[in-house]
Amino acid sequence: MDTVIKRADERTTIRMEWLTSRHSFPFAGNFDLHRGGHGVLLVNNDDIMAPGGSFDRHQHKDMEIITWVMSGEVVHEDSTGNTLRIPARSAQRMTAGSGISHAERSLSREGEDIRVVQMWAAPDTNGLEPSYEQADFSRELASGELFVVASGLPKHVGSPGIGLANKYAALYAARLPEGRSITVPSAPFVHVYLAEGTATLGDEVLAAGDSARITSGGGQALTATSESEILIWEMYAHF
Numbered sequence: 001m002d003t004v005i006k007r008a009d010e011r012t013t014i015r016m017e018w019l020t021s022r023h024s025f026p027f028a029g030n031f032d033l034h035r036g037g038h039g040v041l042l043v044n045n046d047d048i049m050a051p052g053g054s055f056d057r058h059q060h061k062d063m064e065i066i067t068w069v070m071s072g073e074v075v076h077e078d079s080t081g082n083t084l085r086i087p088a089r090s091a092q093r094m095t096a097g098s099g100i101s102h103a104e105r106s107l108s109r110e111g112e113d114i115r116v117v118q119m120w121a122a123p124d125t126n127g128l129e130p131s132y133e134q135a136d137f138s139r140e141l142a143s144g145e146l147f148v149v150a151s152g153l154p155k156h157v158g159s160p161g162i163g164l165a166n167k168y169a170a171l172y173a174a175r176l177p178e179g180r181s182i183t184v185p186s187a188p189f190v191h192v193y194l195a196e197g198t199a200t201l202g203d204e205v206l207a208a209g210d211s212a213r214i215t216s217g218g219g220q221a222l223t224a225t226s227e228s229e230i231l232i233w234e235m236y237a238h239f
Helices: 138-143
Strands: 002-006 014-015 020-022 039-051 053-059 064-071 075-077 083-087 088-094 100-107 115-122 131-134 147-151 169-176 179-185 187-196 198-201 204-207 211-217 223-224 230-233
Touching: 002 083, 002 131, 002 204, 014 147, 039 187, 064 075, 064 083, 075 115, 083 088, 088 147, 115 169, 138 169, 169 179, 179 211, 187 198, 187 204, 198 230
Parallel strands: none
Antiparallel strands: 002 211, 014 020, 020 039, 039 115, 053 100, 064 088, 064 115, 075 083, 075 100, 088 131, 147 169, 169 230, 179 223, 187 211, 187 230, 198 204, 198 223
16 A cells, blocks of 8 residues: 655645635646646646636536535536536536536625535546536545545445446545544545645545545545544546
């Protein structure tokens, strides 16, 4: 098993008047997303947006984009005429497929920042029809247990969570109270992101914004040393 810890202050940070965006993987500039990814996970951006801030209309193709909203509310508007609101404690999957353009804007009360973790994963099939699916996970977060957010794994067929157009990957989340432990899934590729709080992962001490890229492993106990929110990818392929 190989584990690489990426510390919060090692991330690339982009600051604009309305946006602070922290990137766990290379994201801005001219490069190959797939080369910089881990398993099928290519992007993990932690964004804080001021009320009224927006990403202008832009194009995506052949990508599974998961938007996890931690606070505030985000509105997606796309080239097919859809307008979708994603409130806090919810996740949305956008299958870009054969191509779609959309804009994202923040929607919240004056003075309240919007925080979103957006993750991009490669699909296992290109050229799919663009689609969306989203769900509210308030009840699951309150349980203090690890749960499925989005999955294409055969073992999750019929289970709660939203679909993912990749049969080799699943995304989990948990909101852990202090002292609570969960077991990290074992897989050829695992990505653990501590979005909030502090925790231990085996012998490693993690702070908010830290991540762990695990190859041919998993199975460690992750224990919250303060109330913590985590996002974990379980992956059986690398693109």
